[in-house]
Amino acid sequence: MAPSLEIDDNKSLYNDLRDLCKENITYFTTDERNCSTAIANSFEQLFENVGIIKPLVEELRNVCHLYDFDPSIPGNGYRSYVRVVDLFIAHCIKVCNQMATNRHSFFFRKSFYTKEIESCNQVMSALVLCIENLCLLIGWSEPGMLFAGNDTAALELMMKIEPSKLCPFYGRCLAFQFNESLQPALKTIAIMMAAFSEVYYNENGMMAKANTAWNCSKYMLNPELRARRIINVIQYSSIHFYKAFLFLGETELLKSLPNLVSPAVAVNRLVAIPSKPIKYMKPNGELFELQPSICHTGPASLNVRLIAKTKREGMLAESPSNGTLPEPCENLIIHCHGGGFVSQSSSSHESYLRDWAVRLDIPIMSVDYSLAPRAPYPRAREELLFAYVWALNNAAFLGSTAKRIIMAGDSAGGNLSACVALKCIELNIRIPDSLFLVYFPCAIAWSPTPARFLSLIDPLIPLGFMTNCLKAYACSPDIYQDNLYEYKLKNIAKPKNGPNENITEEVESSEEALKLIHDNEEDTATSVEKTISTNEQRQSKQFSTIITETAENITSTITNTFMTLTGGITEEEISDSEDALNEVVEEKPLPMDLPKLPDDPFLSPYFANDDLFKHLPPVHIVTVHMDPCLDDCVMFAKRLKGLGKKVNMDILKGLPHGFLNLAITCKEAHEGSVLCAERIAELFKEIEKSES
Known part of the structure; x- marks a missing residue:
């Protein structure tokens, strides 16, 4: 189940990448064609960053075994980040080799490869910052302890990183740390999230819904636009957006x-x-009566x-x-x-x-x-x-x-x-x-751990979503509601009538207990009948309509995307200057005023x-x-x-x-x-x- 390239402890890859950078610097410095100077400069920066990150990675590589569960089962967040960097070095080598192979061709896409190498350099710079912070984290923890001893200071290390520095992880290099067979699925999820956010926040009215297929196409063809969109969604969206997006998996x-x-x-x-007390005989013979939960939402089956x-x-x-x-x-x-x-x-x-x-x-x-x-x-x-x-x-x-x-x-x-x-x-x-x-x-x-630093670069559970989930579950409703919209959407339009919580509320079971809900004759599908109030029906219909319309648009995305691609639209034609959304990521970290969580x-x-x-x-x-x-x-x-x-x-x-x-x-x-x-x-x- 390992990736195709086994690179554990393969330190020579770092030197190989630096050699490739030097060779490309020499080539593009002497190349008089347009954009050659920009490519050469990016290779020079990448060369420097590899030199900076190599000793930092070695510092982690030398101590990460001290934090394993067992020598026969190596694994912890420090090891993971060492492997992340190793995998990214391999990714950069692949890009460099592709450039070296194609750069003499008349059809060499210099603009494309310029963006590729710039993205690699940006990711490497962000990884340098993450690894530097992890090296500090080691000094704050007891030997073998992965939970930081200085929670507040460690949390600041994670949350002070500007969102703009994390953009490259959601662009061209998205999901590089996972198996190649999984990367298309993860990129598709990222594209869908960016496109779904336009529907959810109802930007441009009905046009956003009608053009979902086009939105998916533009986020597919313009990784930089996708990255900025996702970072803004992560930074400013409430938990209700996350719930609505994940609810797409519940569509028919x-x-x-x-x-x-x-x-x-x-x-x-x-x-x-049924929401009725249960009498249970304990192993010691004592009769025990367990009451159904009534907290927060009252009794329900x-x-x-x-x-x-x-x-x-x-x-x-x-x-x-x-x-x-x-x-x-x-x-x-x-x-x-x-x-x-x-x-x-x-x-x-x-x-x-x-x-x-x-x-x-x-x-x-x-x-x-x-x-x-x-x-x-x-x-x-x-x-x-x-x-x-x-x-x-x-x-x-x-x-x-x-x-x-x-x-x-x-x-x-x-x-x-x-x-x-x-x-x-x-x-x-x-x-x-x-x-x-x-x-x-x-x-x-x-409490940050080295593994939780992975949320800074994870396409499925990024830091903003993770903190919102923890607040939503662990905080009391009054505390959570006070903090619910503290991350205001500045570059993503809100619904015209303000955030509508109703469309993201799940429909709860009624108080009337249903004994059994039968399948169809083949027992392959489930029919669920519930008694709900008129109010709940209205909420359910509103939520269902939005999700159904979105799902119908997204299911046609693959076909429409390929039609768009074959129609001759290229990445260069969807330029940043023509982006309808004109996404801009602020140089502002996530706020630190997180509520205290109970030690329960x-x-x-x-x-x-x-x-x-x-x-x-x-x-x-x-x-x-x-x-x-x-x-x-x-x-x-x-x-x-x-x-x-x-x-x-x-x-x-x-x-x-x-x-x-x-x-x-x-x-x-x-x-x-x-x-x-x-x-x-x-x-x-x-x-x-x-x-x-």
Whole structure:
């Protein structure tokens, strides 16, 4: 799963790039054609930056092994940045070789290559700044500790970097740190985000919606314009924009993809758990009554999705229709989806869950918890605990005996899964037999880590989005609302009537509990019927209309883009001077007035005391080298290991945070999903072995 070029500890690449720079400087200095001087100057600056960054990278390379979870599993944020620079050096060598090959040609596109080498030089300058800050961070942390000791000063290092210096990471060099097979998908997401922002903020009225295909084309053909647009969106947009963009994955078109490419399953149904107290018999024989969550949004039924390869005896309380059904499965997986605590659902994670269900032949119950900012902490954690206890009482309904239970979660879902396990320990409720956690944050805090510096260059979870998600989930509604629009959109137009929160509010379940929501006859699609108020219907219709119109435009983007390209439009024709938006990125860092987050172990499981932490079940963690949450995973694993707990970890190369959601579009992401299924199977075998 590693990138095609293995360059770990290959220091000679730095010298190779400098040699190429010198050779190109000599060539273009003597070339009398237009733009040759600009190219030569860019190569001179790149030559100098490589000389500056090389000793800084070596400083990190010499100490990064001290922060690993285990010598056999190398990985932490310092290592990641060393690899980022190594990969970028390889990228620059590729560009230089292309120029050397084509520069003698009559058709040599000097303007194009000038922009390419200028972009490389800008990225290298920004990487120099990041590496310098990381070298400072090492001095502020205890040996082996990835969470900074001086939180405020470390946070300033991250947030004082001017957005203009980060633009190149979202332009021509976007996603260079990931596998080549993933780069087109990540660039497409960036293009869609830039185009969607015009629709969302309703710039130019209906023209923006009508010209979505053209907008995608211009952001594809003009990487600099795309970069400036994305940086402004990251810097100034509220959490509601992020929610709306991610909600595109919930449209009917994208929700139908699993039916086309994922394995068929016998059961794929939504079940609504009534908002009523649950009586549960604790392992010690004590009768316990668990109340449903009512915080923030009041009582409401809780939806869970049951996915299973095989219909089993007692599943969904249905009578056998054709012969005898298999006996209930002894195993059960309780899944909690990611999405930054603010977006997505079991439906958006259905593609890989269906694959897991088929590979493992184990029922999977995925929980659709309430989302922030409407339902911040602790609503989601309380709902997941409620669903877990309900599953213990109703295992037969899920086609399982629940003899062995693994709680699995990715990203925000991993955090919630770990928090619920700790809450079970505190309440003396049966603890899950194992935890399977994927690229999850264990500390909801502003404490920077070297891996969190990756959010400065990450196309999926950039720093502005990450801080907004944490505020939306961890802050109380009154505090969050006070800070909601503190980043005002200066270069991106607001809606004419001001920010409309209604269009980005998810439609919550009604108070009336639905016992069961049936599939269609083939059990491949889910029909969801909910009773909602007239007010909610109006909000839902408004939101649905905007998303549907946007999705319809974006689905035609690929076809229209290629039509545009074949129509003769070139990158040079979409010049900066002709940009309708005239994007300008201010030389202004993100503000530092971030609200204080609570030190709550059921919000940040890493903060739990040893008395709770040491009772956690065996844990397996899967994460990736280029993930801003990598150090959270490493520190969580190191703490478990220090307490003598059983913990294992995989750190995958070349994949981004959220790769599970890309499993149907990329071979390497699919292989990562398959690895996750294999690790879950191994956990069940270990549990079974421990029983004998």
